[in-house]
Amino acid sequence: MSSIQPIRNDLAVADPAIELINVTRRFVSPTGKTLTALSDFTMTVGRGEFVAVVGPTGCGKSTTLNLVTGLAKPSAGEVRLMGGPVKGIDPRVGFSFQKDALFPWKNVIDNVMAGPLFRGRSKAEAERAAKDWLARVGLSKFLHHYPHQLSGGMRKRVALAQTFINEPEILLMDEPFSALDVQTRTVMHEELLKLWAERQASVVFVTHDLEEAVALADKVYVLTAGPATVKSVYRIELPRPRVVSEIRYDQNFIDYCKTIWEDLRQEVETSYRRASQAA
Amino acid sequence: MANITMDSPVTGVAPATFRPGTSDKEIEAAALKAIKRRKQLVLFWQLVILFGALGLWQVASDQAWIDPFFYASPSAVAERLYDWAVNGTTEGSLWYNLGVTMEEALIGFFTGSIAGVVVGIGLGRNQFLSDIFSVYIKAINSIPRVVLAPIFIMIMGLGLASKVALAFVMVFFVVFANAFQGVREADRDMIANARILGASDWQVTRAVVVPSAMSWIFASLHVSFGFAIIGAIVGEFVGARFGIGQLISIAKGTFDAAGMFAAIVLVMVVTLAAEWIMTAIENRLAKWRPQQSLDTH
Ligand SMILES: Nc1ncnc2c1ncn2[C@@H]1O[C@H](COP(=O)(O)OP(=O)(O)OP(=O)(O)O)[C@@H](O)[C@H]1O
Ligand SMILES: [Mg+2]
Numbered sequence: 001m002s003s004i005q006p007i008r009n010d011l012a013v014a015d016p017a018i019e020l021i022n023v024t025r026r027f028v029s030p031t032g033k034t035l036t037a038l039s040d041f042t043m044t045v046g047r048g049e050f051v052a053v054v055g056p057t058g059c060g061k062s063t064t065l066n067l068v069t070g071l072a073k074p075s076a077g078e079v080r081l082m083g084g085p086v087k088g089i090d091p092r093v094g095f096s097f098q099k100d101a102l103f104p105w106k107n108v109i110d111n112v113m114a115g116p117l118f119r120g121r122s123k124a125e126a127e128r129a130a131k132d133w134l135a136r137v138g139l140s141k142f143l144h145h146y147p148h149q150l151s152g153g154m155r156k157r158v159a160l161a162q163t164f165i166n167e168p169e170i171l172l173m174d175e176p177f178s179a180l181d182v183q184t185r186t187v188m189h190e191e192l193l194k195l196w197a198e199r200q201a202s203v204v205f206v207t208h209d210l211e212e213a214v215a216l217a218d219k220v221y222v223l224t225a226g227p228a229t230v231k232s233v234y235r236i237e238l239p240r241p242r243v244v245s246e247i248r249y250d251q252n253f254i255d256y257c258k259t260i261w262e263d264l265r266q267e268v269e270t271s272y273r274r275a276s277q278a279a
Numbered sequence: 280m281a282n283i284t285m286d287s288p289v290t291g292v293a294p295a296t297f298r299p300g301t302s303d304k305e306i307e308a309a310a311l312k313a314i315k316r317r318k319q320l321v322l323f324w325q326l327v328i329l330f331g332a333l334g335l336w337q338v339a340s341d342q343a344w345i346d347p348f349f350y351a352s353p354s355a356v357a358e359r360l361y362d363w364a365v366n367g368t369t370e371g372s373l374w375y376n377l378g379v380t381m382e383e384a385l386i387g388f389f390t391g392s393i394a395g396v397v398v399g400i401g402l403g404r405n406q407f408l409s410d411i412f413s414v415y416i417k418a419i420n421s422i423p424r425v426v427l428a429p430i431f432i433m434i435m436g437l438g439l440a441s442k443v444a445l446a447f448v449m450v451f452f453v454v455f456a457n458a459f460q461g462v463r464e465a466d467r468d469m470i471a472n473a474r475i476l477g478a479s480d481w482q483v484t485r486a487v488v489v490p491s492a493m494s495w496i497f498a499s500l501h502v503s504f505g506f507a508i509i510g511a512i513v514g515e516f517v518g519a520r521f522g523i524g525q526l527i528s529i530a531k532g533t534f535d536a537a538g539m540f541a542a543i544v545l546v547m548v549v550t551l552a553a554e555w556i557m558t559a560i561e562n563r564l565a566k567w568r569p570q571q572s573l574d575t576h
Contacts, residue, residue, distance in 0.1 A: 101472035114476055148568070
């Protein structure tokens with residue numbers, strides 16, 4: 001167990017897909033008070049790499065992802081994608097939301113077709129691609145259902161198809177499966193790993209669930225209680241392809257979880273202590 | 280928003296329990312029957328109340344419990360409506376007068392709601408403009424609209440324009456306020472999702488903001504046709520040559536209670552018809568929304 005050691009964060013990645021370099025992000029309230037969500041944050045994701053990010057609630061995980069999408073700008077430091085600076089929303093990025101962000105007034109196939117249509121592809125082309133993706137996530141029978149007629153797991157699969165149809169090279173996921181039950185979640189993990197292996201996208205996967213992080217990722221980033229900085233980075237040397245439903249009984253997996261949890265627990269405790277003091 | 284249905288209280292009826300030998304088909308048939316019976320019962324009581332009220336009015340008037348001169352009676356109102364429909368009113372054909380009022384109300388309604396939706400969405404999407412204009416909109420909104428009637432009639436004359444203008448301002452603010460609020464309530468994640476999927480600003484407005492503001496906008500359209508009618512009729516009270524408001528005004532001048540009630544009945548029928556059409560359109564547009572499941576005990 002003591003063989004598991006964090007790696008150095010600034011370890012050079014040869015051909016990075018995502019780089020956050022000494023990034024700081026401050027929020028200024030209308031009354032002029034500032035809140036620092038990220039400070040001096042550095043992170044590198046290689047091409048085709050699957051990175052998981054864990055940290056206490058409210059530390060700044062979602063903020064990090066927003067900086068990569070281009071929805072928000074850093075107050076200091078630099079964010080780079082595929083070797084170039086982020087300028088606005090990048091078409092190579094796909095984002096999977098924690099909450100349901102499907103369009104409730106569109107049926108399943110129209111939801112999935114939205115991306116290609118926004119990007120100016122023809123209707124026939126978009127429809128063909130959408131049917132293909134819906135077949136892959138096992139929803140061919142539900143093309144004309146509306147989101148409220150689907151179960152939570154099915155909605156999540158529609159959301160995945162909606163994101164994947166744009167063939168993102170960079171995939172950002174903000175606690176995508178946290179609202180699902182354990183069985184459905186395991187199924188979704190398998191599907192995600194399958195899609196990822198096919199596409200070889202670079203993934204940043206934010207989660208509260210350490211086991212999920214270890215089961216899926218090549219690298220796990222542990223963040224400090226807010227303002228978030230990188231506390232430590234672990235490389236997960238579990239062989240691929242992984243079977244998520246079985247990996248939890250693997251001794252190596254258990255060792256990784258134990259070690260990283262020790263690390264994470266201090267930050268979670270700090271975070272709770274602050275929250276209860278503030279209250 | 281428009282479908283408020285009341286559940287009948289559970290009155291000591293044992294909940295339907297599973298009985299062996301009842302197939303899905305039988306349960307469905309029984310449920311459909313129960314639904315039908317309930318609808319019939321509701322309709323029955325609605326009719327009882329309607330005819331009860333009308334009958335009471337009629338009897339009270341016949342027995343002179345109330346003064347028929349001031350309160351008329353259902354039969355007098357019906358006679359007056361028949362007379363108007365067949366022989367026309369003192370101001371010409373009834374249909375022409377109704378047409379005039381409808382024209383004013385409809386033009387006011389359509390222009391007012393289109394302007395309300397466009398301005399509401401425009402300001403809702405633009406923080407800077409909405410910060411600038413919000414104070415003026417509040418100020419103008421605080422004017423009771425009907426006091427504008429004399430001004431509009433002074434400026435635009437006794438014809439169509441002044442009534443349309445009044446109906447327009449009545450409708451505009453209601454629809455504007457709801458469209459604006461609807462835009463503000465549009466889900467931020469949904470907007471972010473659309474943008475990341477590749478939507479331009481205009482596409483975000485069209486594909487996300489407008490549909491999500493739609494239920495707010497429809498809520499205001501339901502009341503605003505009534506407001507357009509109010510605008511047209513108040514305008515006609517203040518000064519007009521034709522229209523239902525003018526008929527009411529003349530009936531008042533001649534102490535013709537039946538005439539006033541007859542005009543009110545006409546307006547009621549027209550407004551209810553408009554409301555019915557609006558609900559039908561809304562239900563078609565909102566087929567994506569969860570239906571209330573029919574739950575019969
Ligand atoms: N738009 C905003 N304006 C002001 N403060 C913000 C804003 N967004 C986030 N914050 C603050 O920044 C901090 C980090 O927020 P963030 O949403 O990134 O946390 P998180 O790690 O994703 O939390 P969780 O795990 O609960 O989702 C929080 O303290 C939050 O209050
Ligand atoms: Mg978050």
